[in-house]
Amino acid sequence: MSFLLRLTTERAAIAIAFTLLFAMASRVSVDPDMWWHIRLGEHILETSQPVYADTFSHTHAGLVHRNHSWLAQVVMVAAWRLAGHLGLTLFVSLLATGGMFFLYRAGAGVIYMQGFVLVIGAACAAAFWSPRPQMFTFFFSAVLIYLLFELKRKGRDRLWLLPPMLWLWGNCHGGFIFAFILIGAFAFGEWINCRFALGESRAPPRAIGKLLWITLLSLALMPLNPLGLEVFATPFETIGISGLRNYIQEWQSPDFGQAQSWGFILLLGTLLGAISASRRRLDATESLLIIGTLFLALLSGRNLSLFAVVAAPIASIHIDQALSRKGWLIQGRIRESPRRVAVNLTLIALVAFGAIFHVEYVTNDKTIRRALLLNFPVNAVRHLTAAPLEGKLFNSYNWGGYLIFAAPRHPVFIDGRTDLYRDFLDDYVAAFRDDSWRSLFNLWDIRIALIESASQLAMQLDNAVDWRREYSDELASIFVRSDQ
DSSP: GGGGGHHHHHHHHHHHHHHHHHHHHOOOOOOOHHHHHHHHHHHHHHHHSEEEEOOOOOOSTOOOOOOETTTHHHHHHHHHHHHHHHHHHHHHHHHHHHHHHHHHHHSSSSSSHHHHHHHHHHHHHHGOOOSTTTHHHHHHHHHHHHHHIIIIIIIOOOOGGGHHHHHHHHHHGGGHHHHHHHHHHHHHHHHHHHTTTTTSOOOOHHHHHHHHHHHHHHHHTTTSSSTTGGGGGGHHHHOHHHHHHHHHHGSOOOOSSSSGGGGHHHHHHHHHHHHHHHHHOOOOOHHHHHHHHHHHHHOOGGGHHHHHHHHHHHHHHHHHHHHHHHTOOOOOSSSOOOOHHHHHHHHHHHHHHHHHHHHHHSSSSHHHHHHHHHHHHHHHHHHHHHSSSSSSEEEEEGGHHHHHHHOTTBBBBBSSSSHHHHHHHHHHHTTTSSTHHHHHHHTTTEEEEEEESSSSHHHHHHTTTTTEEEEEEEEEEEHHHOOO
8 A cells, every 4th residue: 555655745736626627617518509519419420421401490401511510519419328417517527627637737836836827727718618519629729738838848749649639629629720820829939939049948940840740741631521621611711700709799809897707817817927926038939829819819708718728837837937936846745644645535535525516416407407497498398399389480599509409390590500500690680670570580481489588579579460479488488470
């Protein structure tokens, strides 16, 4: 049992920190988009066709949807089939915690300080930790930063991992484009550092050249994808959809009045304070990475996690340098006394028990049902599927994914697959302006509407002589044409 004596307080702190991060990432799986991702994963397993002609909506039926997240959706549906909501919670928690582990390895300093920075980084990134394919972008971007910082700070060359990793990333999520942005900023920054002798640690010129060649090889492998060469166009086409920036909150600039943005403010303040305390100027690579990801985060809230991936390890490096300059160092121990090991084991067990209890709470049937009833039209969908209602459906955008999953007999009007609908979002939003809904409903021959009970559209349908309220609860209402 002598190996237990190696459970030092520092190692126990590492275990406790990541157990807490795991618990922090574990939450109720009720993201509006996760439902259609699961349904598409099921479709892929049933048909082996990541690229398909749409059958889930009546407005875009038959239109080809080039599904860039197919592999992530297969993983998600596997997690769903194995363990339901628990499986999806673990899907998020494992990728989130794994990403934070690589950021810990990319940083510097003792775990007591790094744990503080990682929690702040997680608070920033966690705003968009949810059961969606974008979790792979968070995880892979963290691994990429680790590989690049290992090359820069320690001279460790693990660049051979890039081609398979980027290929997997490209089959999991369109966010793979960030990899090439980060690599480009790193390579250019390191070239400037070498050219002008900037910074305390630099990747050698030969390593920069190798990085560029491996990146070109990775680019050549990307079309080994169901989308073929179109895999390169998909991210830019998605960004070019005006409706995303106009109507979808996560694509808009962060709202600093909302709590989910406060982690970003705290991390940015920590980063600036760390840089000031270290009294070392940022080198070119650090500057490009921070400015680039800060710009992306301010442009779109969904990029806050990308900023966290860059800012957390850089902040820990500068804090470690500030502490070293003042001589405030904690010497690590190799072995501990049996009594201290017993204390460490007890602390780890208590934290692990708390984490298990938390995961059980957020995934038990009672919690899940309460969350579903608060966020989705569960009872309205039950009425819709049980009643003999026929005709085309108009539905709330936020519920489209849930309807694809829970009411497959009724093709939706719209859902979260914005790369399929594109500027059709404008037509959807127009339905909520004055009497515009009439022309839209007539155009698409809408016979049923499932919308929020408190919406302006619901009030207008209540006042329309040719529509009647078929079902209603506090969250959702079903309206049908009065001739049905």
